[in-house]
Amino acid sequence: MSNQNQPRHAPPDHPPVPQQKIGVVLLNLGTPDATDYLSVRRYLKEFLSDPRVIETNKLVWWPILNGVILSFRPQKSGHAYAQIWDKERNESPLRVITRAQTEKLAERMAEDGVVVDFAMRYGNPSTKSVLDRMQQQGCQKILLVPLYPQYSATTTATANDKAFDALQTMRWQPAVRTAPAYFEDPKYIQVLGDSIRDGVAALPFEPDVVITSYHGMPVEYLKRGDPYHCQCYKTTRLVREYLDWPKEKLMVTFQSRFGPTQWLEPYTDVTLEELPKNGVKKVAILAPAFSADCIETLEEIAMQGKETFMEAGGEEFAYIPCLNDSPAGMDMIEAMVRRELGGWL
Missing domain, CATH: 3.40.50.1400 (Rossmann fold)
Known part of the structure; x- marks a missing residue:
C-alpha cells in the first residue's frame, strides 16, 4: 500500500543557526557596581564566598563572613573605592580600563572576524551573561583569557571555573580554550x-x-x-x-x-x-x-x-601604572591572543 498520499510531518520550527564565529573573552577579577554599602556588600559577599579564595571550612568561615566581615567591611571598602571612582563614567577604574582593553583588542582583531568581549569573575558583566551572548552571536570557538600574568588558583583557576559553570548550562557548547599564565612570556x-x-x-x-x-x-x-x-x-x-x-x-x-x-x-x-x-x-x-x-x-x-x-x-x-590599555600593553595582549588562537584563525 502506497504512503504517497499520507501527510508528512514538518520539522519543528527552530531559530536559524547563526554563522559560526570565533570569540575572545578577557576575564578579570571584578568590581562593585557602585560605592554604596549594599553594592559593595553584594560584591564582597560573592568574592569572599568563593572557596578558591577562602579555603577555610565553610562551617567556620560563613558565620565570620556573614557576621562581622559583611557588617563592617563594606563601609570601609566603599570609602576606599570612592577615592578612586571614575565619577564621569560612574564606574570603577578596573571596569573602565578592562572595557578599553576589550574595545582596542576588538579593533585589532576586526579584520579576522573575531568577537571580543570582557567579563568579571565577581560582579558585572558576569561571565555567564557574556558567554550566553557570544553563543547567541554564533561563537562556536571561544578563547578565555584570564588577565593574570602569574597563575594562582585564587585568580586564574576561579575565573575559568566560572566559565565552565556557564558551559554546563548550554545544550550546544562551544569549543573552549584557556590562555595560560604569561609570567615569563x-x-x-x-x-x-x-x-x-x-x-x-x-x-x-x-x-x-x-x-x-x-x-x-x-x-x-x-x-x-x-x-x-x-x-x-x-x-x-x-x-x-x-x-x-x-x-x-x-x-x-x-x-x-x-x-x-x-x-x-x-x-x-x-x-x-x-x-x-x-x-x-x-x-x-x-x-x-x-x-x-x-x-x-x-x-x-x-x-x-x-x-x-x-x-x-x-x-x-x-x-608606576599598570600596562592598562597602553599601546605596548595592547601589543602584548594581541600577541598572546593571536598565539593562543593558532589553528582557529
Whole structure:
C-alpha cells in the first residue's frame, strides 16, 4: 500500500543557526557596581564566598563572613573605592580600563572576524551573561583569557571555573580554550621592563630602589602547591635581567593581606615603613600582578603606600601604572591572543 498520499510531518520550527564565529573573552577579577554599602556588600559577599579564595571550612568561615566581615567591611571598602571612582563614567577604574582593553583588542582583531568581549569573575558583566551572548552571536570557538600574568588558583583557576559553570548550562557548547599564565612570556617581560625603565626615566628623582609589589596569598596555599609565589619572583628576575639592573635595585614584596593568617612575605606595607629607617628615602613602585589599575593599586599602593612611606621618613615616592590599555600593553595582549588562537584563525 502506497504512503504517497499520507501527510508528512514538518520539522519543528527552530531559530536559524547563526554563522559560526570565533570569540575572545578577557576575564578579570571584578568590581562593585557602585560605592554604596549594599553594592559593595553584594560584591564582597560573592568574592569572599568563593572557596578558591577562602579555603577555610565553610562551617567556620560563613558565620565570620556573614557576621562581622559583611557588617563592617563594606563601609570601609566603599570609602576606599570612592577615592578612586571614575565619577564621569560612574564606574570603577578596573571596569573602565578592562572595557578599553576589550574595545582596542576588538579593533585589532576586526579584520579576522573575531568577537571580543570582557567579563568579571565577581560582579558585572558576569561571565555567564557574556558567554550566553557570544553563543547567541554564533561563537562556536571561544578563547578565555584570564588577565593574570602569574597563575594562582585564587585568580586564574576561579575565573575559568566560572566559565565552565556557564558551559554546563548550554545544550550546544562551544569549543573552549584557556590562555595560560604569561609570567615569563618574552613579550610581557619586554613590555613590563620597558614600562619600568620609561616610568623611572620620567620621574623628577632617581629612586634608590624599585619595588614590584604583587598581590599576596596565604602561605598555606603555597604549601598546598600553588605556583604563584615562584612565578612572581621569576617575573621580577626576568625583568631585572632584561633591564640589566643589579639585584638590589629591583625587589619583590606582597600586598593586600587579609585576616590573621600568615601571608607571603615580605609585606609591602611593612617594607615601605622600614625602608626609610635603612636609608632608602626614594622609591618607585609598581604592581606586575595586575593587568589594569584598580583599588589595590590606585588606593592601596599609590595612596596608602605613599602615606606609609612618607610618614616613616621617606622623601620621594612614585607609583608606576599598570600596562592598562597602553599601546605596548595592547601589543602584548594581541600577541598572546593571536598565539593562543593558532589553528582557529
